[in-house]
Amino acid sequence: MKATIVTIGDEILIGQIVDTNSGYIAKALDKIGVQTHEMISISDDKKHIIDTFVSLQDKVDLVIITGGLGPTKDDITKHTFCEYFEDVFIRNQQVEDHIVALFVKLNFNPTQVNKDQALLPSKAQVLMNNYGTAAGMWMQKGKTVFVSMPGVPYEMKGIVNEQLIPKIVKEYKRPYIIHKTILTYGQGESMVAERIEDWENNLPAFIKLAYLPSPGRVRLRLTARGVNKEILEKSIQQNVHSLTKLIGDIIVGFDEDETIELVVGRLLTQQGKTISTAESCTGGKIAQMLTSVSGASHYFRGSVVSYATDTKVTVLGVSQTTIEEYSVVSAEVAKEMAIGIQKIMKTDYAIATTGNAGPSKEEGKSEIGTVFIALATPKNIFVEEFNFGQPREKVIDRTANKAMELLQKEILKNVQ
Amino acid sequence: MKATIVTIGDEILIGQIVDTNSGYIAKALDKIGVQTHEMISISDDKKHIIDTFVSLQDKVDLVIITGGLGPTKDDITKHTFCEYFEDVFIRNQQVEDHIVALFVKLNFNPTQVNKDQALLPSKAQVLMNNYGTAAGMWMQKGKTVFVSMPGVPYEMKGIVNEQLIPKIVKEYKRPYIIHKTILTYGQGESMVAERIEDWENNLPAFIKLAYLPSPGRVRLRLTARGVNKEILEKSIQQNVHSLTKLIGDIIVGFDEDETIELVVGRLLTQQGKTISTAESCTGGKIAQMLTSVSGASHYFRGSVVSYATDTKVTVLGVSQTTIEEYSVVSAEVAKEMAIGIQKIMKTDYAIATTGNAGPSKEEGKSEIGTVFIALATPKNIFVEEFNFGQPREKVIDRTANKAMELLQKEILKNVQ
Numbered sequence: 140m141k142a143t144i145v146t147i148g149d150e151i152l153i154g155q156i157v158d159t160n161s162g163y164i165a166k167a168l169d170k171i172g173v174q175t176h177e178m179i180s181i182s183d184d185k186k187h188i189i190d191t192f193v194s195l196q197d198k199v200d201l202v203i204i205t206g207g208l209g210p211t212k213d214d215i216t217k218h219t220f221c222e223y224f225e226d227v228f229i230r231n232q233q234v235e236d237h238i239v240a241l242f243v244k245l246n247f248n249p250t251q252v253n254k255d256q257a258l259l260p261s262k263a264q265v266l267m268n269n270y271g272t273a274a275g276m277w278m279q280k281g282k283t284v285f286v287s288m289p290g291v292p293y294e295m296k297g298i299v300n301e302q303l304i305p306k307i308v309k310e311y312k313r314p315y316i317i318h319k320t321i322l323t324y325g326q327g328e329s330m331v332a333e334r335i336e337d338w339e340n341n342l343p344a345f346i347k348l349a350y351l352p353s354p355g356r357v358r359l360r361l362t363a364r365g366v367n368k369e370i371l372e373k374s375i376q377q378n379v380h381s382l383t384k385l386i387g388d389i390i391v392g393f394d395e396d397e398t399i400e401l402v403v404g405r406l407l408t409q410q411g412k413t414i415s416t417a418e419s420c421t422g423g424k425i426a427q428m429l430t431s432v433s434g435a436s437h438y439f440r441g442s443v444v445s446y447a448t449d450t451k452v453t454v455l456g457v458s459q460t461t462i463e464e465y466s467v468v469s470a471e472v473a474k475e476m477a478i479g480i481q482k483i484m485k486t487d488y489a490i491a492t493t494g495n496a497g498p499s500k501e502e503g504k505s506e507i508g509t510v511f512i513a514l515a516t517p518k519n520i521f522v523e524e525f526n527f528g529q530p531r532e533k534v535i536d537r538t539a540n541k542a543m544e545l546l547q548k549e550i551l552k553n554v555q
Numbered sequence: 556m557k558a559t560i561v562t563i564g565d566e567i568l569i570g571q572i573v574d575t576n577s578g579y580i581a582k583a584l585d586k587i588g589v590q591t592h593e594m595i596s597i598s599d600d601k602k603h604i605i606d607t608f609v610s611l612q613d614k615v616d617l618v619i620i621t622g623g624l625g626p627t628k629d630d631i632t633k634h635t636f637c638e639y640f641e642d643v644f645i646r647n648q649q650v651e652d653h654i655v656a657l658f659v660k661l662n663f664n665p666t667q668v669n670k671d672q673a674l675l676p677s678k679a680q681v682l683m684n685n686y687g688t689a690a691g692m693w694m695q696k697g698k699t700v701f702v703s704m705p706g707v708p709y710e711m712k713g714i715v716n717e718q719l720i721p722k723i724v725k726e727y728k729r730p731y732i733i734h735k736t737i738l739t740y741g742q743g744e745s746m747v748a749e750r751i752e753d754w755e756n757n758l759p760a761f762i763k764l765a766y767l768p769s770p771g772r773v774r775l776r777l778t779a780r781g782v783n784k785e786i787l788e789k790s791i792q793q794n795v796h797s798l799t800k801l802i803g804d805i806i807v808g809f810d811e812d813e814t815i816e817l818v819v820g821r822l823l824t825q826q827g828k829t830i831s832t833a834e835s836c837t838g839g840k841i842a843q844m845l846t847s848v849s850g851a852s853h854y855f856r857g858s859v860v861s862y863a864t865d866t867k868v869t870v871l872g873v874s875q876t877t878i879e880e881y882s883v884v885s886a887e888v889a890k891e892m893a894i895g896i897q898k899i900m901k902t903d904y905a906i907a908t909t910g911n912a913g914p915s916k917e918e919g920k921s922e923i924g925t926v927f928i929a930l931a932t933p934k935n936i937f938v939e940e941f942n943f944g945q946p947r948e949k950v951i952d953r954t955a956n957k958a959m960e961l962l963q964k965e966i967l968k969n970v971q
Contacts, residue, residue: 150767150776152591153734154582157575161596166570175568180577180594183765210745211766212755244924244942252745270945291768293949318569329626329668339628349599350627351566352707360566416860422846423839426860430838433914433947441866444832444842444858446851450900454857484866498849531849 140173140313141199145191146180147206147216148290160205160295167299172313173201174364183207188219197281200311203303206290208273210252217259217276220287224278226260231274234265238272266302270294275302315368319375321359321382323389328352331359334386343374399543400428406550407438407488412517414546415484416442417455417476419467420494420510424539440484445476451493455479468493468505470522473513477522481515488550489515490542494527496534510538514545516553556589556729558617561607562596563632564706567622576621576711583715588729589617590780599623604635613697616727619719622706624689626668633675633692636703640694642676647690650681654688682718686710691718731784735791737775737798738808740815740960744768747775751801759790770949771956772815807963815959816844822966823854823904828933830962831900832858833871833892835883836910836926840955856900861892867909871895884909884921886938889929893938897931904965905931906958910943912950926954930961932969 144161151158158180165175176199181187183206195202207216221228235257242249256272259265266275266286271294276287286303288295307313323331328350332339339348345365351358361378363371383390407414416425426442429435443454448467451457457475465471476491494510507529513522523545527537560577567574574596581591592615597603604623611618623632637644651673658665672688675681682691682704689705691714702719704711723729739747744766748755755764761781767774777794779787799806807818823830832841842858845851859870864883867873873891881887892907910926923945929938939961943953 149763149765149778151578152581152594153585153778154578154580154591155767155776157573157578158594159573162567162570162573164570165568169569175570176598178568178574178594178596182592209766209768211748213763213765241944244944247743250745250749252749270949293946297946320571327663329666332627333666333668347565347629349565349629350625351571352625360571362565362569418839422851422855423834423842423858423860426839427843430860430862431948431951435838436862439838440863441870442839442858442860442862443870444839444846444860446842446846446858447856447900450857454859454899483870484863532847535847 140201140311141176142168142173142201142203143176143195143199144178145195145202145204146178146290147183147188147204148180149182149213151180151206152182160290160292163292163296164203164205164299167304168201168203168307169316169318171304171308172316173307173311174316183213183215185215185219185222188216189223192223192285196283199283201307202283202285204285204287205295208256208287208289210256210272216287220276220278220285221260223285224260224262224280226262226278228258229261231257231259231265234259234267234274237267237269241272266298266306268294268298269301270297277303277306314364314366315371317363317368317371317375319361319379320393321361321379321390322356322392323359323386324356326357326389328357331357331386331389335382338378338382338385342378345371346374346378399540399547400432403543403547403550404429404432404435404438406547408434410550412488412550413438413440413484413486414488414490415440415480415486416542417480417489417491418442418444419446419451419476419492420496421492421535421538421542422446424535425490425492425542428539428543440486443480443483451476455483466505468495468509468511470511470513470524473511473522474520477513477515477520487517488546490546491515492538492542494525494534494538496531496538497529498531508534510534512538512542512545514542514549516549518553556617556727557592557615558584558589558619559592559611559615560594561611561618561620562594562706563599563604563620563622564596565598565629567596568598576706576708579708579712580619580621580715583720584617584619584723585732585734587720587724588732589723589727590732599629599631601631601635601638604632605639608639608696608701612699615699617723618699618701620701620703621711624672624703624705626672626688632703636692636694636701637676639701640676640678640696642678642694644674645677647673647675647681649683650675650690653683653685657688682714682722684710684714685717686713693722730780730782731787733779733784733787733791735777735795736809736813737777737795737806738810738813739773739775739802739805740771740807740963742773742805744773747773747802747805751798754794754798754801758794761787762790762794770953771960815956815963816848819959819963819966820845820848820851820854822963824850826966828904828966829854829856829900829902830904830906831856831896831902832958833896833905833907834858834860835862835867835892835908836912837908837951837954837958838862840951841906841908841958844955844959856902859896859899867892871899882921884911884925884927886927886929886940889927889938890936893929893931893936903933904962906962907931908954908958910941910950910954912947912954913945914947924950926950928954928958928961930958930965932965934969 273289481489497507687710897905
């Protein structure tokens with residue numbers, strides 16, 4: 140079963156925004172055995188849209204479209220959609236009620252333009268948008284189902300998860316697709332390829348291998364496609380087993396899209412432990428990562444972002460003498476920040492960061508990119524120094540990621 | 556002059572990685588007046604690649620391809636490229652010397668597989684890759700030039716900037732494209748559209764308007780295309796001028812990359828005022844926005860993320876009675892949080908947030924999406940209630956954006 144994903148929007152074609160919707164949809168389709176054949180980004184232009192629809196009809200089973208469903212003049216997808224299906228608009232009362240309710244909640248009066256978003260092609264099956272005003276539409280022409288959804292990512296995601304995927308699962312028979320990703324570290328793509336050449340040549344026809352290199356690491360992705368789930372799983376398992384025998388020395392993991400904040404959150408919840416952060420150079424980034432996870436209130440108690448130097452003393456209780464003696468960007472200050480926040484927030488673990496994220500050296504004498512990360516645990520406290528280079532954004536991101544990584548390692552250690 | 560950008564790679568079609576290359580290339584092309592007609596992502600499959608090339612030949616002037624040029628078996632772009640042009644491979648000595656030199660630098664010996672990356676179609680004009688081993692290729696068939704580049708982002712970027720763009724500029728005549736982006740805050744897309752309807756209808760045919768909404772803000776993008784740069788610039792200027800007269804009250808900036816955190820940062824710096832935040836439901840997001848700007852230390856002093864209820868009392872000094880009487884998600888608590896942090900951090904302004912970002916109602920009895928934002932100024936304090944709906948991610952984003960907007964308005968008020 141094949142799908143093509145179409146993104147409509149001039150802002151993508153001039154590079155003003157990056158299309159992340161298609162990847163999200165492709166992943167969701169892949170999980171239920173629908174293969175994405177192509178992704179296409181086209182302009183907000185009627186002829187271009189129609190030509191694209193015509194070229195896709197009867198070529199794939201599903202065409203999933205995002206973008207161009209807003210209420211303004213440049214949003215032409217809905218009208219084009221209606222025209223392509225030679226249909227007429229009728230008012231969908233359920234959608235109009237939903238739109239009005241959304242506006243009332245925000246203390247706004249919906250305009251006629253807003254209400255008219257409930258005008259939908261008469262033959263369309265509506266996919267309710269619980270997070271916005273533009274409804275999704277499901278319509279068939281020839282052998283192909285065309286689905287139109289808004290381009291706003293969280294609205295699209297809501298429709299995909301709550302409406303689209305369940306509907307596809309209900310209405311189509313699909314093959315199984317199984318992926319297994321093997322993360323290797325420390326050897327280049329061509330080196331890895333040489334080591335596993337024989338193994339690769341002996342893979343069964345229904346298993347495909349891909350190399351995904353990035354600085355310092357290569358991910359190997361195995362993809363098996365077929366109708367018998369058991370055979371696919373068994374074959375993947377056997378081949379991963381024989382691969383591990385060959386290059387076990389450079390394999391570091393098998394997980395694909397787990398984020399570190401999810402992993403840390405799960406570990407802390409399981410163990411009933413709590414965490415707090417005292418952040419200087421990261422400016423709240425670590426707190427924000429921790430609280431981006433649903434259920435964070437079970438383990439995250441709070442944070443102090445002590446950006447100005449004197450707030451490290453007055454709020455976190457860092458000693459003025461320590462700052463004068465070692466400077467504000469130092470292991471000693473990081474340590475005292477961690478101890479301070481652990482006490483203030485009454486938590487088991489505490490992370491502290493102090494560093495110079497740049498762009499200039501003005502505050503303190505530390506080099507741009509120098510960062511100290513302290514981690515207080517129920518038993519002890521330690522601190523590490525790093526240099527994360529430039530620019531500012533990268534220093535902040537890498538510090539936050541490294542802090543989470545240190546935390547994860549430490550929690551795991553304290554379990555054993 | 557039109558281009559289509561083609562990305563080759565199964566990892567994109569299964570949603571494992573997001574294609575950021577196409578956006579980068581589109582932006583670079585747009586700057587020199589080349590219009591991106593479409594972006595297409597296809598699989599590492601010979602027939603699929605050839606079919607795509609055939610469908611694009613003579614339809615656009617340029618086809619820019621990335622991906623599939625690595626040294627391993629799954630990288631088939633180079634062979635397919637050669638076949639499509641009915642060409643044969645010859646060894647390019649300059650490329651081979653460059654590959655060997657790259658390996659020597661890293662203290663590795665290149666394998667034969669690595670050296671064979673210097674085998675290139677005989678008719679290809681080579682675009683040197685100074686950052687990796689896979690060379691770029693420029694070949695013409697019919698009216699269309701096909702350019703193939705590696706998919707590794709920093710290698711692709713190097714070739715685009717150092718080789719591709721200069722070559723296009725040299726070999727083609729191109730029209731002018733001018734963009735102007737106007738950033739507005741606080742009114743929805745449909746509201747803005749209503750206010751500027753007449754203006755929009757009177758835009759000249761060579762100027763296109765696009766609405767780019769995101770939580771709490773709408774970007775208006777004007778695009779002018781034509782051969783006379785002076786006329787385009789003048790018309791854009793005149794239209795922006797008349798637009799400012801219409802909706803000057805909600806315009807916060809004109810720069811494409813202007814963000815509210817930059818605007819607020821500039822205002823605070825100019826006035827020598829300081830800011831702090833006390834965050835509950837936003838979990839540090841506002842602090843993180845404020846500190847994402849270089850030079851934030853001039854105005855941002857610090858923040859307390861009081862996620863657990865008792866930390867609002869112990870750290871921020873919110874009264875236990877207030878929490879019991881009004882609940883933790885209330886105007887009264889938001890107010891006391893703002894007053895508390897303003898005092899602790901000794902700042903002119905202070906923002907406080909408390910709300911329920913979801914996904915469940917467990918903490919307190921407030922509806923999911925209910926948020927109170929308090930703003931303390933040097934003169935007074937006020938608080939506003941909002942309902943930002945769902946999901947969690949949206950509530951956090953909209954709360955942070957709204958808080959910044961309230962802050963900006965208040966600072967501007969205190970100037971006058």
